[in-house]
Amino acid sequence: MSPTVKCEVNTCTHWLPGERCGAGNVDVLHEEESQMSRSAQQTQCKTFYQRRGVANLLGSMDNVNWGGLASAAFQPGGAISPSVTCTVNSCRYWGAGNLCQADEIQVTGEGADESQDTNCHTFDLAQESKG
Numbered sequence: 624m625s626p627t628v629k630c631e632v633n634t635c636t637h638w639l640p641g642e643r644c645g646a647g648n649v650d651v652l653h654e655e656e657s658q659m660s661r662s663a664q665q666t667q668c669k670t671f672y673q674r675r676g677v678a679n680l681l682g683s684m685d686n687v688n689w690g691g692l693a694s695a696a697f698q699p700g701g702a703i704s705p706s707v708t709c710t711v712n713s714c715r716y717w718g719a720g721n722l723c724q725a726d727e728i729q730v731t732g733e734g735a736d737e738s739q740d741t742n743c744h745t746f747d748l749a750q751e752s753k754g
Contacts, residue, residue: 625707626707626723626728627728629728630642632668635670635672635735635741636672637672638674643703646670648670648705648707649728650708651710652709653666661713661748662746663731663742666742667738668741670738707722708722711746712749714746715748716746729745730743
């Protein structure tokens with residue numbers, strides 16, 4: 624089961640009122656590809672797509688959670704629940720197949736201009752990585 628996504632990044636084309644995410648899939652990655660994340664600030668939501676007008680909005684249409692949006696239309700404020708793929712295997716919520724095992728994730732980065740300005744605030748360093 625996918626975690627609920629709470630997102631404060633209101634500059635993203637996928638952001639919806641109520642801090643919801645309208646993306647079909649959310650990708651969480653290490654901020655630096657060659658370096659293992661040790662804090663939330665070293666993660667990023669790679670799904671971020673900056674909201675800059677109609678042409679830009681059309682560019683993000685290939686990752687829209689149409690089924691979730693349709694059900695949310697009948698339940699204003701309801702969860703949309705995109706799938707969450709995460710390659711940050713230093714997080715205690717990381718699971719086999721790069722699936723996030725958290726019940727809920729929070730994506731931060733209000734006012735972001737690019738994906739590096741966002742973070743998975745739910746990140747928690749796995750015990751084996753703390754040593």
